[in-house]
Amino acid sequence: MGNSALFAHSMQTWIGAGPIWVWAALSAFLIIYLVALPFGGFATYVERKVAADFQDRVGPNRVGPYGILQFLADAVKMITKEDFIPDGADKFLYNLAPLLVVMGACSAFAALPLSKYLMGADLNIGVLYILAVTTLVAPGILLGSWSSNNKWSLLGGLRGAAQIVSYEIPVALSILPVVLISGTLQVGTIVEQQGWAWSGATTGQYHFWNLFHNPFCFCAAFLLFIAGLAETNRIPFDLPEAESELVSGFNTEFSGMRFGLYALGEFAEVFVMCAVLTALYLGGWHIPFLNLDQMWIKFPEAIIILVQLAMFSIKTLLLVFVVMWLRWTLPRLRVDQLMGMCWKGLVPLSLINLFGTAVWMWVFNGRSLAQLLFGSGHG
């Protein structure tokens, strides 16, 4: 089993005393309020700046140097906006909808392996937990759209339900090859296995990035990225929002902080999607071709945490940048094309990847490409 320590355990050890549930609550609070929500807020600024660069504009540049504090100004504006519920809306569901979106996106951070010693919760069903919790976003969008009693919203919400529900299948099927390879659902262990074996004796433990485990995994990672884009309603799959045809889609009637919470939740979900791809396929916190545990000197835990956190963030944020890049590269798909692509393209392809990986495992006795090429110690 994985030996990655939980954030709560680490804090309890550093500080000394205190019941563990207090530290668990504190670790959840810190990760949500220092990682998830700030990222969601800051991403709105980065998205606008990236968009401006792609279109040869300046972008936000008034609040702070390079407009970097724009997201704080936006937050203040949204919080102080008038908060009203439209006529004829279903009040209970209208209030519940943003809550489900934020809950789905933020709770998934629990199982993200930010670093070996900095995980919220290294659950033994971590992969399933992330899949299950992020699904809360789908009812959030559907309820929000239906309850606001607006025709644009309703159309957007129904598209969203069809899309998110359908793309759930390729996402899960593209995660399965990793489970086949790793033989565990624990995210920490899955990441740990993707290290580079520095000494020959440990070649069996590390099979390098799952992306390069075998050709089928290589394809599965791209399928996961595409299906993840659709899950998070990003262009080219932003049909539920589709501002040029449905005004603002499912959140047309949401204003002020409620709209802000939807936006926060969506960006947090983008981060979760990229982080899952990083953890499952791109080696998570590992530095390519280096193994911090097998160096000549023994690093203190704090340095390892910082280096691993930096590595994980770099990989994840690069993927987030690619997501923003795609927004200004690809046009939006049509609804029937979208559904056709999922059920006639991604689902069969990801099943082929699943079978391919299973056959590879069987034929090569579970060894990865790196282990086959550099069998007698890579270093």
Added chain:
Amino acid sequence: METGYITALWFLIISCLTVPLMLGIGWIIRPQKKGSANKTMAYECGEPPVGDAWIKFNIRFYVVAIIFIIFDVEVATVFPAATVYKAAIESGNGGLAFAKIFLFVGLLLSGLAYCWVRGDLEWIKGVAQTGNKK
């Protein structure tokens, strides 16, 4: 491991409380003025909204939703099998494990092929059919 589940529960609770917290802060610090009645009107391009949005219409999604449920259950059942696959290979039972997964997923794959041939995966199927009947 237990700590992990406690933390996950706290994540759910705290993220759940975030929304009322944010809206509550807003309610406290913003000026309490009654806005114009027109503001709460549903947005329909500036015109007064025509009728209700809660009407009956073809959601075109029924069969896809059923296929989704079948596939989702399938994925949930394949996860445990996939988890022990590596152990099965290492203990020399790779062929048997592969055959079991292949049989299960293969059956569902043939179901997908059946739906595909039947045309259940076509989004605009409904329109085409009503057109043919006339």
